Every structure is written in structure tokens, then in C-alpha cells.
Amino acid sequence: MKRLRFLICMVVVLALSSFAIVSAETEIRFPSWMWGEVGTGDWFRDGVAQFESQEPGVKVLDTLVPAGQYEEKILIDLAGGDPPDLAPVFTNMLPKLMDLGLLEPLDDYLSQTDWAENLLPVQSVAQKDGKTYGIALTASPNGLIYNKELLDQAGVDVPTTPEEMLEAARKVKEVTGQFGYGFGTRTADVLEAYIPLMQWAIGFGG
Template sequence: MSWIRSWKRLGLFALLGLVLSWAISCGSGTPPSTTGQQPSGKQEVEFWTMQLQPQFTDYFNQLIATFEKENPTLKVRWVDVPWADMERKILTAVSAKTAPDVVNLNPNFASQLAERNAWLNLDEKVTPEVRQLYLPNIWQANTLDGKSFGLPWYLTTRIAIYNTDLLKQAGVSKPPATYAELAQAAKQIKAKTGKYAFFVTFVPEDSGEVLESFVQMGVQLVNAEGKAAFNTPQGKAAFQYWVDLYKNGLLPKEALTEGHRYAIDLYQRGDTAILASGAEFLNTIATNAPTIAKVSASAPQITGETGKKNVAVMDLVIPKDTDVPDAALKFALFVTNDANQLSFAKAANVLPSTVKALQDSYFQTAPVNATPVEKARIVSAKQMQSAEVLIPAMKNMKQLQKSIYDNLQAAMLGQKTVDQAIADAAQEWDSRQ
């Protein structure tokens, strides 16, 4: 939808805003919780999502109506929260013990509250049989210190959208599959066309794509004690890779100042040959740049020697202080069951996180005369066999990204050697622990 941060700006969430207001968003503070026993005698489950209205209002109203019909003693109150407000509102609600009963978050942010023991421990509530319904790598993304804090919901994964004309002009016979191939293609594309192969941002507050590339190149970011583990030959090679691309003029200078949105603009203008994004962006390109869309195709995500591919996860968590834990879990399991995941994945052009739903023919076989989006969906689904959340849930992950990006930028600008930059990044991170 990320990418845990790039989801925010891309993927599904741009589709839904994409990166996916709530009725009282013009007000302040957190709405009062009305969970628990209602005058009607029914138990109410308060359910917060992130920016899914108005595009999916009908879907969720029908989903909730079906759940309430099957569970006549339960009632669901749905509140949709803007992206920009969710972290503040849920932090306030958890602190005040007025949190909703089921919350839609990403694992990265949810893990920060998991450190404070804010969520229900699902290992005590979910049987191994139910757990096995979900993709194992995706379930793992919702664990911290060996405890499961969330149910996986919908997924997105990057693919490589590429301009077939530019690759042909440059004499590149097939889209690059690895970072090594990407570097070679970048040289050819720049030499033959004057264009760039791709754009990636080194703005610390933006996309984590570069940080994920380290993991794909075989770099361990932190050790078991949370200390820096990237000051290694593999880490230095990853630093050197990006420094060389920039110093050799194979990355736009705006990579140091512009975010991922700029990557989309460049691709839609025909100034880059490859866009790393979600499959749903092919629809956006078709609308904004139909000429580019006609020569666009999709390929698997570019990766390193590990073969790892990223996936961005949205999950459902249940606050530990909920008054209705069993009802909340029942609803969360209902939202994330095979049938409902498949239904939502089709409606939102995302991927499901259950094994059975992902095996549906919708994700396995492209129809005759398939559209570019339909072809890209199959590419995305196939990646799920090796996809995982590349940046593990950890405290102060944003600070880790900032330490690496800031020092990487210094090396790219010639202000530090690669050795000094990576040593400084490691020292800065360790000093915060």
C-alpha cells in the first residue's frame, strides 16, 4: 500500500489516496470509546481503519452487516482515520485507555506499541491451526520478542514497471533483475538515451527502499542486541554501490532532496526507464500518461544476491485493554478470513495474506488479452513465495534509516569516504541504544 513508509505515499494507499476522513477529523482529540455492553444488550466492537473511506464505504458496510447478522449479540462501529492522524490518535487513545477494539496499522508502527505491551498477545488466543492459515513470512512480521501482536491483513509488494521503448533504444534486452544488472543497464540507458534508468530517494523521512536494498544485498542491519551490524564488507559494498551510481551521474541529483513521488513524475514524463512501485500504479500511469502507459510492462522486483523481495503489510491489532477481547478477535478473524481477504483484494487491487486466498486463480492465471494491471497482479502474487518484511520490527527504526541515509548522502557528495560514512552511521545508531 513500503514501502512501509513508501506505502504511505504509494501503492495501495495512493490508490486509496493511495497510499490508501473520518467523520470527526475536523475536531480534535480522540473520540470517546463506546465499546463494551450497549443499552441494547449487544457488545460493541469499535473498529478503526486507515483512509479507506469513501472508496470502500460500501464494502465495509456490507462486511459489517454480514458479521452482525452472523453474530446477533455483537455490533460493530466503524471509524475511518486519515493517514496523517492515525499515529497521534491511536497513541492518545492507548495512553488514555480509550482505544478502539480492533485497529488497522502497519507492523512497524504497531511494534512500537507492542514494546509497551499495548496489544493483546495473540499466541494466547489464536490456535496453531488458525495461525497456519496465514502466510508464514507475513505472520512473522507481526511478532516482537517472540510474541504475536497482530493478524495479517492486506499486502502490497513492489514490482518493476519499465518503459519498453527506452530499454529497446538503450539496447537492454530484458529488464534488470538484480542490482548488479541495474547498474549496467543504467550505464547503457544514460549513454544511449541521455535518460536515467531509475530514481530512488535518499531523503531520510521518505521511502525505506534504499534501506531495504541493503538487506537484499545481504547486509544485516542490527544484531540480536540491537547494535549496528552493517559495518561489514557487505555493508560497505552496499554503501559503495549507491555512492558510485550517484558520483557517476547515473542517479538524478534530486535523489538527495526529493521523495518517491518524484520517481513517479519522472517515469510518467518518460525521463526514467524503470519505476519500482505497486502494480496498481499502472492504472495511475494510464490516466496521467497514456502514451507512457502504452509502452509500459511489468517485471519482478529488482533484488540483490539474496533474492529477497519486499512486501508491505497492513494488519489488525487488538488493544490489551479492550473490554471485549473475544468479540474483537472474532471480528478481526472474520475480516481476515480467506473469503473476505479475497473479496477485499479484488476490490482494492492488493494481495491477501492467507495461503488459500492467494492460491485463487485470480492471482495465478492472467485472462486472455490481459490488461497490464492484470499481468502485473500475477507478477506480484508470484513474488509472495519469497517476499518478506525486509526491515524487522525494531525500536527507533526511523532513526536507523536517518543515520544510514544522512551518512550515505555525505559519501555521495564526497564529504566523507565510504569507510568513514558507514563507521559514523554505526556509531550514531549505537549511541542511541
């Protein structure tokens, strides 16, 4: 069975420079929704340029797939026996892909690097039965940013619990007419709203 080296970090692509790649016509297919993102896409392209300069016989194919279509596209390619070589994945996809045996363990590759021992604990989401199937690309901790002036106008203290935050938001709206709370996310893509909502739900035991 052809298995996919499913990764969740561009740094593993860069680490391949220490591996023996000898084909003069090697192409690495690397689809992602992040190629089109400001900042992240630039970071990816810079990493690819560094990698290709070290491995002149290798070409990374940067295929842009919209985030809302990405999971379906990857699963269709897997079902058709034509997976990409490398791919970032959403964490909710990992358990299924690992259980189905569709991912290639990366431990042999990681053993040839000098940074594998410094991986963050979040790395555990991509591990099963002592083997590593992906490298964490990003971790998105949540923080609360508040407008002290609005809270003072509403006569409420800085909230420290979910219940206090909800009450403070209601009071701010009632007294000042301003929005009491807002997500720091975009609404143009359903995924952009879903991810923070999912984090809240899971974080509070939902």
C-alpha cells in the same frame, strides 16, 4: 491496565463470530485510514456486514482517520487510556506497542479458528516471546515492470541489479527523453511515498 487488541487484519474481527458475544449493546470501535480507500474500504464494509449479520447484537464503528494522522491519533488515545477495540497498525508501530505491553495476545482467540495454522511467515513481525499480537492484513511484494521498447531504443538490456537499473534509467532518459524510472505510488500523501522508499532502503541494507 486496559490493553488494546491491536490487530492488523479484518479477518480477526470476522473470526469473533465464533466467540461468545452476548451483550445486546456491544460496540466494537475499529478506526482505520482504509475505510476511505476504494476497494479496501468496500472489502472492510462487506466483512463488517457479514459479521454483524451473524452477531446482531454487535455494532462495528467504522471511524475514518487519515493515514497521515493515524499513528498520532492511536498513540494519543492509548496515552489517554481510551484505545479502540481493534485497529490496523503500521508494522513500525508494533515493536514499541508490544514492548510497552499495550497489546492483548490473540493466541486464545486464534486457537478457536480453523485458519490460524495457515498464517504467512510475515506474521512473525507481530509475534513476541511466543505470543501473537496481530494478524497480517497485507503483504506488499515489490516487482519491476519495464518497457522493453524504451530499453531497446536506449540500447540497454533488461536490468537485473540495482546498479544496472540505475544505469538503464539514465540511458533511457538520455536517449528517449522519457522518464527512466518511476514509483508506482501517489504523492498526495507522504506516507504513500515513504512506504516504498523505506522498503527499498531496508531491502538493500540501508
